[in-house]
Amino acid sequence: MSIWTSEYDPDASEIIDQTTYFRLSLGDSNFPIELTEIWWSVLIVLEDISIDQFEEAASKYAQDMLIPIAYDAADRARVMPTQPVTIYARKKLIKKLNKQGNPYHVSSVVLGAITPERFLNHDAESLLLEDLQVDDDTVVQAVIDDGIAIAHDLFRTGATSSRIHHARIFEAEPDVAKSHSSVGRSLDKADIDALLAECTFNGFLDEDLFYTKSGQVDLAQHVFSSVALRQSHGTHVMALAAGHAMTEKCDNRPIICAALPSRAVKDTTGVELLPTVYLAFHILVKQARRFRTKCGTLAPVVFNFSYGNNGGPHDGTGVYAAMFDHYFGENAETYDVEKQKVWLTLPAGNANLRRLHAVADPKVSNGDVSLDVTVLPDDRTPTQVQIWMPVCPVNHQIDFAKITVSAPFGDQHGTINTKIGQQVSLLNTNGKRVARLAYEYVGGATQRGLVTLTINPTSNLEKTRDLAAAGVWNLQICRNDGAPLDPINIWIRRDETIPGLGPGGRQAYFSNSDYVRFGPFGEPLAVDPADSDSPVRRAGTISGFGSGKSPIVVAAYTEKDALMSGYSAAGPLNLSVNSPDPHRVGPDVTAKGDDSPVLRGVYSAGSRSGSWVRMNGTSVASPQVARGAADHIKGSPLDGRAWAREATLIYPFELNGDPTPSRAGAGGVDIPTFEKP
């Protein structure tokens, strides 16, 4: 019989990040090789210490650590109150870093993804980044995505002349002869042009051959990118943001891009891309600073990052949102030499109808809630539910609630309070832990308690001794008497199989019977009905990435009926220290995500030159705004978000249904992209 136990686990004490701890403590069957041999991308936050000092302090673990050369001498010498840094490390070191009060001045740890050692290069040599002189009307377009067909003719001005000045491929074996990257490959325009020349025959580019030589696809070595498929996310998105017909010879929109790993590696602990994303931004921010106009100023840059995520506090203080402010916000101090005008577009997210958000709101039903979480069978990755407490300062932590979880079978349940040190695990009849409920306090700007429920995979083809049961798990949140009446917000993290990338997660969701999915005529309800007091909400589904203060966040509409697309996620943000004046109520602006309810998605580039495919979502709306922004950033006196509001007048598109600003922002825009030939 399974039992819930809160037995003291010496390993689990004084943990900084519970998720990192949980993932590293999963059974061997969840890992492709011996756990201690695995390299992970890890995002750490250094407090009042430089990278050089950190490296020195952790020199005992030099064999288990790789600090990417993307951090140059100036970066390495800089001491800041808090400084996020992406490193590659093995478990031995990560465990040490994930302890409260560690001697390395690491205050935060986010475990990223397993990175095969063959993609790492410990001997890479950094390359001096030389300025590129460009015309005064030049605007750099930066794209971070996955599966970017860098040889596509929409990113070229000629058969062997690319518009891409820098491409970083994270998932590729380093080119040993000339590796200027600690992970994957980095290709400059000259490299890309040389590859284009090498792979062009009788005027035709052999694109299959190109992506083999660029290192993006090596199927025999399990190096996979969706550029091997007809449709790839990054190609579609980058073409919308920055594609121009080759014949246009567009030379004032140079492109820099980074292709994130495709998660091809067997990692059933739940992949976290944040560390790689941080590194990608770090690299591209530096690359962007190479573009100097003839009149001597830095060329403006428009970034697009069409990724979303459900986790985080959703108040602009999360590690995601903080990243954007770190690089692009008002106080972006990483590069204190000369300001460069940078705007960033992000999708609002597609989770509106996915039942991943719930609120324990004392204004409804005294704040106690019961939540059913349906965990699906054949889920090869863990399910994670984040329960975020209201804001409270670190030295006045409040025990807000009693949280109880019960598994689908058996009447036992485990309960914790929202206090430091509280944790409870469900052990199965083999004595293996299959679920864990634990409290931690997230400091920094966030200042909240966080209870994380992690549930093991429900399926594994090799070992089955530590599988969790699929079915309905129940969470009870009971307010403690006298605790403040601010809402407690709950999000289920994204956990789904990405098309083309093999079996992985299956998305768990809230299955409370009081959630009304459909209207009286059977249509899906895109807005929470006024008369429903279900704790499961569409409101507040906005992407964790999109909760930051500075990015332009883009929602999606369907052109034909001029309605918001049902999936397009909505604000508001979680109440924060800034409340009642949060820095946003939802997305900033809405662009086209679908042609019609029948023709879902919009056309953009397929993986091969001359091919066109449909893809939908706020992922495709965001780059359209990036495209428009690139035409205006130079002359606009506004910041990116203010311009986005103005864009509703420059590119007006009238939305039906009177959507609230928390869903549609300032309204619709219809931004022309390329003409298909």
Added chain:
Amino acid sequence: MGSGPENGYNGYNGYNGYNGYNGYNGYNGYNGYNGYGGSAESPMMSQALITNRDGIVGTHIDNIPGVVAGLANSPKNLARLAPSVRAALYQSQLGPSVDVTFDTKNDQPIATLWRRTEENKKRRSVVFDEMVEMTGPTIPQLTTQLNHVVGYARIRPDRGAEIVSQVDVPAAFYASIGFMDPARTPYTLELLYAALGFAVNVTHRMKYSLAVKRPIEFSPQIQPMIPTPTHASLPSGHATESFLMARILWKLLIHSKVPQYNDHAYWGDMLMRQASRIATNRTVAGVHFPIDSVAGGLLGLTMADHIFAMCCGGDWTSTTFNAPNFDPADDLDWHQFYAAKNDRMKKEASSDLGVWAETKQHAPDNNAVDPSPILAWLWDKALDEWKDLDPSSKA
């Protein structure tokens, strides 16, 4: 082709080429115009013809004057023959033009395809020149190549429709590049199917000799998305046929001397891309190693020159494929052994392990077999289909 198990019960139909893609029976008018309104062998039609004759035959004619003998051994007859009869004649020309022998060297099997020439025309003694010598791969090579097969399995959902559509003759995929249709280019299709019918026999004999195991026999994780054919893996029949078709079509376009085709190597390049994609799709499906396609590509391109020489005379090519020198980490890259510009196979292809492919051009010597008049007739008919219409000629 009739080589796959999908029509293994019905192999004959696959070979003669009139049943598959091209819809000959439906479109080319042989049924529509034959006056019977249906199959000639219909019992009811036969009964009708009997009673019909009884009704009108009348008194026996005694004197039959002035019948001239048929035109002996002349290609002029060909136009009046049923396509299936012509198909048999083409095979009668192509089949005896080659022979396959088997040998071993350093424990590796070697299959050799010989090309017939004549030593003494009076005594009709023939000799053969070596045309394709193919040494089989080693097991460690194939084990390494298996990684490609496993890797390519990831893109099966993307290629599924193509793979299934290409199990049989992938003529539609060439018709989408060169403008072919049974109504417009019946003889081109006939030529291609004749070449394929010939190629099937050759590849099966080569496969049989080399007896290379299929990927499915190496690992239980391949799980091909179509049934694995029972014949051996190398050379790939699909690669042989797809490169053969591509090169014959390219030769037709070149020899048409039509401005839009002539000397524009992108036509040839596109046809070769198609061939390569069809060949690679067999790896995606899980039934072939890339090295099978390399061998098949070399074989098909070489046979295209042979068939052209059988039709029109002129140069032919000999090829050696030495599989053990092919780097098993490599994939199929046809640019290594062929260039569409000038329609030439490259002299040599090598890896760090050594030279794995060599080709040589040969001018016909004095003893060369003359081109086949039957095949020459077919070639001319096919070539006419690619020429622009002459405004000054009569309709």
